[in-house]
Amino acid sequence: MRLTVRLVDIAARGILLHQNDAKSLGVLPGDRVVVSSPGSGKATADYVETTATLIGQGLIGVYHHTSNQLDLKEGETVEVRFSDRPVSLDYIKKKMNGEKLSRDDIRTIVTDIVHDTLSPSEITAFVVSSYINQLDMDEIEALTRSMVETGDQITFHTGPIVDKHSIGGVPGNKITLVVVPVIAATGLLIPKTSSRAITGAGGTADLMEVLAPVEFSATQVQEMTLKTGAVIVWGGATNIAPADDKIIIQEYPFKIDQIGQMIASVMAKKFAVGANVVAIDIPVGKHCKVQTIEEGRKLARQFIDLGERLNMRVECALTYGDAPVGRTIGPKLEIKEALSVLEGNESPRSFLQKSCVIAGIALELAGKANRGNGADLAMEIIKSGKALKKFKEIIAIQGGNADITSDQINPGEHSYIVRADSDGYVVDLNNHSLITIARTAGAPADHGAGLYLHAKQGVSLSKGDPIFTLYADRKWRLDKAIEVARRLHPVMVEGMLIDRVPNVMVWNPGRSPTSE
């Protein structure tokens, strides 16, 4: 069928047909047609949406993606014909039916995801099927390799290439900013790609962006790493494992954490940058993705198993996840805290310790320290100022200002101190609530937004003592965050007396309060 092009300036995939034309072609919404342009000689398959009202018969609504692919012009005539449905739909159905997918099945699905051959709904079907009928380790390996092969890859021809990863969920987990320069200071290469926050108050890429640009191609990542030993960039700007983002976006509405998918996602990004030594931080806690030590051990074994299949040495650390790491949450506040630690200030202990533990594991795996001495070596490197020096080199090569010091970084101009309304001890910090409050204040988009914890678990407070300070770049954001903080009560302060059971009898003056 010949139809006249009408360009529709929209990000969606698919093409739009009048329902009568669709009927005449014998296609239904979701079917594929091949659109070919006699002008450019190019053709592409795309899925059909239909309308009774938005375009007339004889026209074809062509979205941005397709018009770009075919170099289409408004009013041009294209040829449209029925096309077979992608075979990847059969493989997704296979997973729905509880069957195991072969390496080729998975490669086909991932390729069709990357090329936008599958619609968002169809990717959702894959995600949901893999969530319910869990992927086994063969499938996870195939998914990892397919995600790597369908994107850009980096190859280094020198010694061990190091990487690290923290499973999300803990606020203030800025350790990458310390771990990466420590490792690179020993001469090891660590081309670190990080994420932006999805549901958190700031991913490592959001933090690093306070100091320097973070968007680079895979080739640039390689070149910079060869020069300084390390980078800290946003993975989303590279074309590394591009299938992953398209899968994650379909998981998002349901907050699906499909373990197999998550392991493949993490490891594909390490594998694609050429890493062969990987330290993985698995926070365990009641508000974390991993809630028990047993779950954490199981997940660790899966990472290690997959690492072996991919020729990577992986070690995992189960870490305390029931409180924020350090005292700060939010881009500028966290960067300030990280720089301060690199500048040699010991406090806060939790942040410094955790950074040294994770860096230490990588140093041991890479042969820079004996087993059990890695954390000490990391601490030495920090104390000596070598890590700070390396961090400044990283800032410089990414195009930032390497002369910056922690006291030059100031959080948002609007602030508010939340105080204890009674004497007591900090008995609980709710990570979820702290993140929600930081996000309400504007983090991570507003770099100055976030919060500073004056008191952490176990600390005793008197009525009126500051618990945390809220910061925001915009006044109305601060007001909203205060409101949310009042409602969520993220820090529980209680006296030693947990509860008081009153006497049920009513005191009656003039009578004895004992029962008769």
Next chain:
Amino acid sequence: MRLTVRLVDIAARGILLHQNDAKSLGVLPGDRVVVSSPGSGKATADYVETTATLIGQGLIGVYHHTSNQLDLKEGETVEVRFSDRPVSLDYIKKKMNGEKLSRDDIRTIVTDIVHDTLSPSEITAFVVSSYINQLDMDEIEALTRSMVETGDQITFHTGPIVDKHSIGGVPGNKITLVVVPVIAATGLLIPKTSSRAITGAGGTADLMEVLAPVEFSATQVQEMTLKTGAVIVWGGATNIAPADDKIIIQEYPFKIDQIGQMIASVMAKKFAVGANVVAIDIPVGKHCKVQTIEEGRKLARQFIDLGERLNMRVECALTYGDAPVGRTIGPKLEIKEALSVLEGNESPRSFLQKSCVIAGIALELAGKANRGNGADLAMEIIKSGKALKKFKEIIAIQGGNADITSDQINPGEHSYIVRADSDGYVVDLNNHSLITIARTAGAPADHGAGLYLHAKQGVSLSKGDPIFTLYADRKWRLDKAIEVARRLHPVMVEGMLIDRVPNVMVWNPGRSPTSE
């Protein structure tokens, strides 16, 4: 956040934000925002898509659906703020996790489907979860009731209201055109809503449309039924069980036949038109949805069980489904055949018999015939001409030409006879292939397209005898259908000799062919 409206003339749901605005609002693709128009004072929640290129910062791309709801004008300013995600997403997640959904959970999901609160991907997640973690009868009942309650309903205040349904998959299954007038001829009411073909060569609504309009509202269906006792309309034009279409479209790419969903879909449409007596035709055969008698019995029991919960008397017939019903496939051909049977012509027997069996079940359930006598009564009604008279009343009230006779209906002007290329018997008819050929010829959109079977199973043919005739309204469609027919070989003609096992020894002239 205040943004300027840019109308995007597209059928999709959702709104489009520049990614920086989305970041600043703290929303991700798939999150919900509330858009409110100070102009019209109206507000609606919608899901977010983001773009880096298609619209600039400060603008909001508003699709057709949303701009209609809010009466938006190009260039006007709207207020956009973050909105909570719909709780129905949690219920869908619950089903993913294998938990049972409550009646309220399901009602919430169905309501959000009808109101377009859930995105197509999110509906897919519901469909896939219910497919893998099957719905039980309580959930099926809740789904049925929810689909009814979220659409238009018809209430009759008189005696039994009859309905019938055939599970799809068998080509040429035009029996509704005979069953409905037979039932209505006894004075019973049967407000029949039918479907259009999705993957078939013609649904009942496609067939009926050859004779009369089929698009009416629920109120019109009720009024017409009260006048003539019956209608045969397209259910899609009413607002009866509107959730169903939105669910089915998400099942389509994967050819999912979720049993619970299918039962709910069928029964919701019966319940919504007030039916309390229902005959269900379950074709069983190797190319059908139901492939064994056991499966058929199980499905029948589910229909009957759900019927009891809804206060409907349901009976099912397992019918022979390995060959087309009657001799014709395609709208005009089938209408011609149906009219011919109503005019008193006995042939084809399979079609007449099946119609009487299904009509008979309904007549018995409704008390018009004793158990076992329904089919005979149906036959009498046809022979007497009462069914034809009633069918013409139905055509008339729907606005068609009631004077039409079967010999005035002619199939497509382009035709081609496929002949036996050897002597033999018809040993197999492949329903799938026959449907594909009829669709390639243009059915159901081209009313004249389809095929006429000269020979059915068991018939003996001589080389050169006609097997079937192909019809098409357009020459190029005919040519394509001939090509497909040659490839698919939908009718197998074989001699009594099924296979011949050759002697493995090579015949060598001059030597004895016996082994030495």
